[in-house]
Amino acid sequence: MADKIQSAYESSKNIYDDVLTQGNFFSRMYIKFFWSGTDDNEIARKVLAYIPDDFSGELLDVPVGTAVFTEKKWSALKNADITCLDYSKDMIEQAEKRLNSCKNIRFMQGDVGKLPMTDQSFDTVVSMNGFHAFPDKQKAFSEIWRVLKNGGDFIACFYIRGKSKRTDWLVRNILAKKGWFTPPFQTEEELREILQKMYHEVDFYIDGSMVYFHCVK
Numbered sequence: 001m002a003d004k005i006q007s008a009y010e011s012s013k014n015i016y017d018d019v020l021t022q023g024n025f026f027s028r029m030y031i032k033f034f035w036s037g038t039d040d041n042e043i044a045r046k047v048l049a050y051i052p053d054d055f056s057g058e059l060l061d062v063p064v065g066t067a068v069f070t071e072k073k074w075s076a077l078k079n080a081d082i083t084c085l086d087y088s089k090d091m092i093e094q095a096e097k098r099l100n101s102c103k104n105i106r107f108m109q110g111d112v113g114k115l116p117m118t119d120q121s122f123d124t125v126v127s128m129n130g131f132h133a134f135p136d137k138q139k140a141f142s143e144i145w146r147v148l149k150n151g152g153d154f155i156a157c158f159y160i161r162g163k164s165k166r167t168d169w170l171v172r173n174i175l176a177k178k179g180w181f182t183p184p185f186q187t188e189e190e191l192r193e194i195l196q197k198m199y200h201e202v203d204f205y206i207d208g209s210m211v212y213f214h215c216v217k
């Protein structure tokens, strides 16, 4: 499974940013047709708005991917201590190119299901477009919870099943087969239940087949 995910993201690293940010005509058509026009740029703005501009704590970004959405925000958080982790070496290399002038940002190759950090080491964990790719979502939820401090924030967005037949078809028949997404995928109800059991506060929104939320441990 790890190899399939690695090679899926290795082969897509040059088109990835354009597809997600709707950088050309084809990606705009793809998003319009398969994702009912849900704008990942807009969701990323909402997710990142949960982090104050003067944030100065320990932050984990998992998976960092190419940092296409986070580059500007992370570069501006000069007093934060930021760790960016991803399975894929190729994606991390792209992120490093974007953020290599920031001395307060470190990069690590690793598995969200087996984080190499001690308990309660982060004030904030951000996970954008990660859970639909993670092979063991239960481990990812519990590892993120483990490394978060009490009172810390877990902020995320990703695909959920059951909102659009067309999107579910695409995910099942193409994205999962290619290794960009990895089943099983949660429905809104399943995800709400997981988060409400683990976190004190859950601020939860749906946009098409995407969910974004802010939880406090």
Ligand SMILES: C[S@@+](CC[C@H](N)C(=O)[O-])C[C@H]1O[C@@H](n2cnc3c(N)ncnc32)[C@H](O)[C@@H]1O
Residues within 6 Å of the ligand: 005, 006, 009, 020, 062, 063, 064, 065, 066, 067, 068, 069, 085, 086, 087, 088, 091, 110, 111, 112, 113, 127, 128, 129, 130, 133, 134, 135
């Ligand atoms: C769709 S990309 C999202 C990247 C970025 N956060 C964004 O929004 O553009 C999904 C990423 O998850 C990474 N990934 C998949 N499984 C992982 C795991 N178990 N641990 C860490 N990263 C993983 C992939 O390598 C890929 O870079």
